[in-house]
Amino acid sequence: xxxxQIHLLQGRTLEQKKRLVKEVTExxxxxxxxxxxxxxxxxxxxxxxxxxxxxxxxxDRP
Amino acid sequence: xxxxQIHLLQGRTLEQKKRLVKEVTExxxxxxxxxxxxxxxxxxxxxxxxxxxxxxxxxDRP
Amino acid sequence: xxxxQIHLLQGRTLEQKKRLVKEVTExxxxxxxxxxxxxxxxxxxxxxxxxxxxxxxxxDRP
Amino acid sequence: xxxxQIHLLQGRTLEQKKRLVKEVTExxxxxxxxxxxxxxxxxxxxxxxxxxxxxxxxxDRP
Amino acid sequence: xxxxQIHLLQGRTLEQKKRLVKEVTExxxxxxxxxxxxxxxxxxxxxxxxxxxxxxxxxDRP
Amino acid sequence: xxxxQIHLLQGRTLEQKKRLVKEVTExxxxxxxxxxxxxxxxxxxxxxxxxxxxxxxxxDRP
Numbered sequence: 001x002x003x004x005q006i007h008l009l010q011g012r013t014l015e016q017k018k019r020l021v022k023e024v025t026e027x028x029x030x031x032x033x034x035x036x037x038x039x040x041x042x043x044x045x046x047x048x049x050x051x052x053x054x055x056x057x058x059x060d061r062p
Numbered sequence: 063x064x065x066x067q068i069h070l071l072q073g074r075t076l077e078q079k080k081r082l083v084k085e086v087t088e089x090x091x092x093x094x095x096x097x098x099x100x101x102x103x104x105x106x107x108x109x110x111x112x113x114x115x116x117x118x119x120x121x122d123r124p
Numbered sequence: 125x126x127x128x129q130i131h132l133l134q135g136r137t138l139e140q141k142k143r144l145v146k147e148v149t150e151x152x153x154x155x156x157x158x159x160x161x162x163x164x165x166x167x168x169x170x171x172x173x174x175x176x177x178x179x180x181x182x183x184d185r186p
Numbered sequence: 187x188x189x190x191q192i193h194l195l196q197g198r199t200l201e202q203k204k205r206l207v208k209e210v211t212e213x214x215x216x217x218x219x220x221x222x223x224x225x226x227x228x229x230x231x232x233x234x235x236x237x238x239x240x241x242x243x244x245x246d247r248p
Numbered sequence: 249x250x251x252x253q254i255h256l257l258q259g260r261t262l263e264q265k266k267r268l269v270k271e272v273t274e275x276x277x278x279x280x281x282x283x284x285x286x287x288x289x290x291x292x293x294x295x296x297x298x299x300x301x302x303x304x305x306x307x308d309r310p
Numbered sequence: 311x312x313x314x315q316i317h318l319l320q321g322r323t324l325e326q327k328k329r330l331v332k333e334v335t336e337x338x339x340x341x342x343x344x345x346x347x348x349x350x351x352x353x354x355x356x357x358x359x360x361x362x363x364x365x366x367x368x369x370d371r372p
Contacts, residue, residue, distance in 0.1 A: 001164075001256070001257055001299060001301075001306075002254060002256045003164065003166070003254075003255045003256065004128060004252060004253065004254050004255075005253045005295075005304055006250060006251075006252050006276075007228055007249075007250065007251045007252075008082075008249070008250045008280065009071075012280060014111060016280055017111065017119065017277040018118075018119060018122065018280055019276070019278075020275070020276065020279035020280060021117055021118070021281050022117040022118070023084065023118060023275035023278060024205055024272055024275045024276065024279075024310075025114065025116065025117030026117065026275070027271035027275040028191075028268065028272065030261060030267075030271060031264055031267040031268035031271050031272075032256065032264055032268060036116040036117055037115065037116045038265070039114075039115075039117065040113070040114065040115055040125075040127065040164075041071055041113070041114040042108060042112065042127070043111075043113070043114070044106075044112070044115055044230075045112070046228060046229075049200060049203065049229075050228065050229040050230070050231070051227070051229070051249060052207035052211065052225075052226065052227040052228070052229070053223065053225075053226055053249075054205075054211065054222040054225065055207055055208040055211030055212065055222055055225065056108035056207070056208070056225045056249075057203065057204060057207060059102040059303045060204065062251070063131075063133055063175060063182075063350075064128065064130060064131065064132045065130075065131045065313060065350065066128060067128065067129045067356065068126060068127075068128050068152075069125075069127045069128075070125070070126045070143065071157060071180070074156060077237060078155055078156055079235065079243065080153075080242075080243060080246065081154075081155040082151070082152065082155035082156060082226035083241055083242070083243060084241040084242070085151035086148055086151045086154050086155070086241075087154065087238065087240065087241030088149035088151070088241065089144070089148045089150070089151040090130075090144065090148065090226055091137065091146060091179050092141055092144040093140055093144035093147050093148075094132065094136060094144060097197075098240040099239065099240045099242055101239075101240065101241065101342070102237070102238065102239055102311075103237070103238040104232060104236065104237055104313070104349075105232075105236040105237070105238070106230075106236070107233075107236070111156075113125060115125075116179055119155075120125075131352055138297060141297065141305065142304075142308065143303060145304070145305060146299035146301055146303040146304070148303075149300065149302065150303065151304030160302040160303055161301065161302045163300075163302065163303065164299070164300065164301055165299070165300040166255055166294060166298065166299055167294075167297075167298040167299070167300070168292075168298070168354075169298070170352060170353075173324060173327065173353075174352065174353040174354070174355070175333065175350070175351070175352055175353070176331035176349075176350065176351040176353070177347065177349075177350055178335065178346040178347045178349060179331055179332040179334075179335030179336065179349065180328075180331070180332070180348055181327065181328060181331060184328065186281075187288075187316065187317075187318070187327055187361060187363070188252060188316060188318045189288065189290070189316075189317045190315065190316050190317075191314065191315045192312060192313075192314050192338075193311075193312065193313045193314075194311070194312045194342065195311055198342060202341055202342055205340075205341040205361060206337070206338065206341035207339035208341060209340060210334055210337045210338065210341075211339050212337070213330070213333035213334045213336070213337040214316075214330065214334065216329075216333060217326055217329040217330035217333050217334070218318065218326055219320060220324060226249075226251065226288075226368075228251070236313060239311075244311075262359060265359065265367065266366075269327075269362035269365055269366070270365040270366070272365075273362065273364065273365030274341065274365065277321060284364040285363065285364045286364055287362075287363075287364065287365065288357060288362065288363055289361070289362040290317055290360065290361055291359075291360040291361070291362070292354075292360070293360070295341070299365060
């Protein structure tokens with residue numbers, strides 16, 4: 001029953017996201033002996049104005 | 063003080079979402095003896111390219 | 125495919141939690157025409173030292 | 187390693203969001219003796235149709 | 249900057265969790281061309297009384 | 311209506327957590343012109359076995 005939420009920056013291609021969910025699901029199944037059908041992944045894409053490191057939005061970092 | 067986050071697929075009508083928050087809030091209040099004013103719900107709508115089951119994005123499932 | 129996360133204070137009985145997930149699931153299915161088997165709920169219980177309103181932990185509120 | 191997620195209503199200016207992540211990061215560092223570089227903040231903006239209090243979407247509240 | 253949260257049932261060994269974060273991190277890096285140091289994973293373990301499918305807590309399912 | 315969730319490592323004192331929610335709430339109110347009563351914070355403490363950077367649990371990092 002693993003449920004994953006992945007926050008990532010916008011800008012990845014659809015191909016990258018397809019590969020991401022496929023490979024992460026396989027990694028979860030190998031590690032936990034889980035059934036693939038039970039692994040659900042929510043992708044949450046963030047703009048650079050929605051993510052901050054050290055008090056500065058990514059859109060303001062060099 | 064219950065706080066709920068509900069992830070659902072895009073495509074529901076505004077009427078469905080109004081009914082959803084109304085009925086879920088009532089269910090929480092009945093079950094937990096909570097006051098309605100304390101029940102907060104965050105709706106997070108996902109595109110079919112943002113949700114994966116068994117390693118495949120919903121947009122690629124039949 | 126609705127996935128819910130419910131943050132609630134510790135101290136509810138198991139019976140209350142059983143009723144909570146049953147009634148919330150029914151409310152989701154009625155509102156969204158979803159299948160019950162697709163509705164997954166994560167309960168996250170918080171101690172009064174883990175929740176703050178207006179800058180004060182609940183354990184310090186009268 | 188504090189990781190924060192902040193749900194807020196849409197409509198704040200970019201300047202307000204810059205100030206928000208700066209001041210919240212400083213507050214976290216002062217309180218926890220954390221290094222700024224370790225503080226990550228995810229901003230999640232909600233439309234008024236995505237947030238409910240007492241069973242009513244904000245877009246329907248007076 | 250990918251940040252992952254993984255909800256899984258309690259009962260996995262420490263070895264399984266070590267393998268999980270290692271293999272999931274590698275899958276994220278391969279798929280997104282991300283640097284390992286940027287991948288952070290929060291594990292959130294749930295008791296069977298904290299997770300519901302189809303309106304029934306896992307502790308009550310056969 | 312800002313709702314914050316803060317993931318932090320276990321081991322902080324109650325005094326540190328009291329200061330954290332007080333100062334973060336003040337920072338949110340100053341930045342967003344929000345009312346203190348509307349600011350809710352969920353603290354989620356993680357053990358070192360529940361958090362991974364670069365594919366390694368914190369409990370295994372030097």
